[in-house]
Amino acid sequence: MTLAIIVGYIVLLLGVAVFSTRFLKKTAGDFFLASRGIGSFMLLMSVFGTTMTAFALVGSTGKSFAVGVGVYGLLASWSCIVHSLCIFLIGARVWALGKRHGYLTQLAFLRDRYSSDALVLILFPLVVSFVVVYVLMGVVGSGRVLQGLTGISYEAGMGGICLVVLTYVFFGGMRATAWANTFQTVVFMVMGVVAFLVIMNDLGGPVAATERLLGSPAASKAARSGHISQLEFLSFGLIPLSIGMFPHVFQHWLTAKKASTFKLTIIAHPICIAITWAPCVLIGLWAAAELPADTLQNSVLPKMVARHSGEVLSGLIGAGILAAIMSSMDSQFLCLGSLFTNDIVDRYFGKGELSDSRKVLLGRVFVILMVALAFVIGLFNTSGVFKIGVWCFTGFASLVPMVFAALYWKRSNKYGAIASVLSVAALWLYFLPQVLGSGKSFLIAGMLPVTVITAVSTVVLVVVTLVTPPPGQQTVDKFFGSRG
Amino acid sequence: MKVVVAVLLVALCLLHHDFWWWGDTRPLVLGFLPIGLAWHVGISFATAIVWWLATMYCWPHGLDDEEDGPNEEGGGGQSA
Numbered sequence: 001m002t003l004a005i006i007v008g009y010i011v012l013l014l015g016v017a018v019f020s021t022r023f024l025k026k027t028a029g030d031f032f033l034a035s036r037g038i039g040s041f042m043l044l045m046s047v048f049g050t051t052m053t054a055f056a057l058v059g060s061t062g063k064s065f066a067v068g069v070g071v072y073g074l075l076a077s078w079s080c081i082v083h084s085l086c087i088f089l090i091g092a093r094v095w096a097l098g099k100r101h102g103y104l105t106q107l108a109f110l111r112d113r114y115s116s117d118a119l120v121l122i123l124f125p126l127v128v129s130f131v132v133v134y135v136l137m138g139v140v141g142s143g144r145v146l147q148g149l150t151g152i153s154y155e156a157g158m159g160g161i162c163l164v165v166l167t168y169v170f171f172g173g174m175r176a177t178a179w180a181n182t183f184q185t186v187v188f189m190v191m192g193v194v195a196f197l198v199i200m201n202d203l204g205g206p207v208a209a210t211e212r213l214l215g216s217p218a219a220s221k222a223a224r225s226g227h228i229s230q231l232e233f234l235s236f237g238l239i240p241l242s243i244g245m246f247p248h249v250f251q252h253w254l255t256a257k258k259a260s261t262f263k264l265t266i267i268a269h270p271i272c273i274a275i276t277w278a279p280c281v282l283i284g285l286w287a288a289a290e291l292p293a294d295t296l297q298n299s300v301l302p303k304m305v306a307r308h309s310g311e312v313l314s315g316l317i318g319a320g321i322l323a324a325i326m327s328s329m330d331s332q333f334l335c336l337g338s339l340f341t342n343d344i345v346d347r348y349f350g351k352g353e354l355s356d357s358r359k360v361l362l363g364r365v366f367v368i369l370m371v372a373l374a375f376v377i378g379l380f381n382t383s384g385v386f387k388i389g390v391w392c393f394t395g396f397a398s399l400v401p402m403v404f405a406a407l408y409w410k411r412s413n414k415y416g417a418i419a420s421v422l423s424v425a426a427l428w429l430y431f432l433p434q435v436l437g438s439g440k441s442f443l444i445a446g447m448l449p450v451t452v453i454t455a456v457s458t459v460v461l462v463v464v465t466l467v468t469p470p471p472g473q474q475t476v477d478k479f480f481g482s483r484g
Numbered sequence: 485m486k487v488v489v490a491v492l493l494v495a496l497c498l499l500h501h502d503f504w505w506w507g508d509t510r511p512l513v514l515g516f517l518p519i520g521l522a523w524h525v526g527i528s529f530a531t532a533i534v535w536w537l538a539t540m541y542c543w544p545h546g547l548d549d550e551e552d553g554p555n556e557e558g559g560g561g562q563s564a
Contacts, residue, residue, distance in 0.1 A: 073502075206516035271532045274529060
């Protein structure tokens with residue numbers, strides 16, 4: 001029954017995507033940016049749905065199970081402050097520049113601003129690597145959820161969800177993705193609350209559930225002491241900066257109808273985060289009193305759902321969890337295709353001779369290859385979704401100083417940007433084995449590596465920029481003129 | 485008003501680091517929310533209010549000039 005409900009949900013989702021294609025115009029601008037016609041509510045749902053993935057539901061519940069309530073402060077409340085800050089300072093401004101100069105992707109904007117193809121050629125593999133790690137998080141999360149709720153194999157769960165998302169992204173592009181995102185975000189928020197209420201009720205109410213925890217050996221998880229250090233807690237504040245460099249969120253920003261469309265997203269994003277994260281953190285916390293301590297973190301949420309709800313509710317809640325995962329994967333898939341098609345194939349190999357259909361075909365082949373890569377890594381992955389996510393976000397967050405400088409520092413130039421990106425690439429790869437090999441969080445002087453990498457990338461950006469020639473006056477006028 | 489919003493944002497960041505009940509599991513707000521968690525949920529809602537103020541009083545109005553800009557389709561020299 002649970003599997004039947006999840007399959008029914010997927011059929012409904014594909015129906016929504018197909019319906020959205022009734023509004024599809026056969027232009028590149030529509031396929032990639034929905035003709036820049038997305039309104040306030042859909043932008044909020046798209047951006048929120050895209051940023052909340054397996055990390056927010058499966059990862060937060062598992063991490064709360066492991067280290068307790070501090071996980072909300074680590075990421076949720078920091079994200080409330082920093083995500084909206086990035087949307088306010090970067091998103092709305094990028095939209096204006098994208099509208100004026102016709103950018104379809106993040107890399108197109110950076111190439112133009114820094115007048116450098118070399119920057120894009122260095123950034124492309126780096127950004128694609130980060131996105132593949134992000135996709136991996138969704139792939140692993142969907143496999144674990146389907147395995148935990150329906151009993152089908154982890155591999156089949158991962159593969160099935162990848163195929164569903166590939167189908168509707170390829171079918172309807174950004175318009176289908178935005179519609180599917182809106183639909184799925186509403187579904188996962190509602191089902192998240194339903195899951196919380198059902199589990200809470202089955203545990204005898206919230207007071208009984210918390211008192212049960214406080215009377216158990218896991219009672220200390222209701223506080224942070226002994227589980228999260230203060231420096232680690234503080235350094236997590238840099239992780240949500242990653243939204244400023246997510247290429248898939250960047251692409252959603254470009255879809256907005258007007259600058260003022262962003263206002264609802266900026267205000268309501270923190271509320272949506274609270275509605276999604278607080279129940280998950282509580283479920284993870286309560287799970288610490290009843291599941292064995294060696295339970296796989298990624299399995300905590302599906303196990304709690306399966307334990308405390310009937311088959312029908314279990315199916316509905318499972319659909320909600322998968323909705324959260326798929327609402328991020330679709331934007332990532334579209335973005336991978338868009339970056340490859342527009343920033344690499346069209347610019348360096350097309351030379352005006354490739355047809356639109358040929359370019360789209362190549363983009364789709366590239367997406368399939370990257371998804372297959374994430375799937376294969378997922379087969380051997382034993383890391384928790386939370387750990388994968390934090391490392392992925394570390395890479396993106398460390399690149400944000402370069403984006404911020406592009407928008408607010410007239411003097412910033414390609415030399416500083418390239419040096420900054422190279423420093424991020426080197427350090428991210430250098431720390432990778434230590435992060436994945438570490439049993440607990442890998443820290444440097446008590447702080448997350450993002451602190452060191454972001455500090456280095458910022459210093460390198462500033463120093464190299466100041467000792468090299470400034471950008472041309474034409475570039476300064478273009479980006480910082482009277483309307484800049 | 486921009487200064488007020490900036491001060492409020494800095495205050496939120498400072499209040500986020502609630503070291504004063506780092507080891508406290510109680511009191512339980514509403515009878516079930518450990519104080520550390522309740523505090524941060526409160527920070528989330530307070531953040532929404534500060535960002536509402538920011539969009540009301542600190543919105544960069546120059547951006548709205550782009551609303552009637554030239555690239556409605558988003559093609560702008562690029563193609564798929």
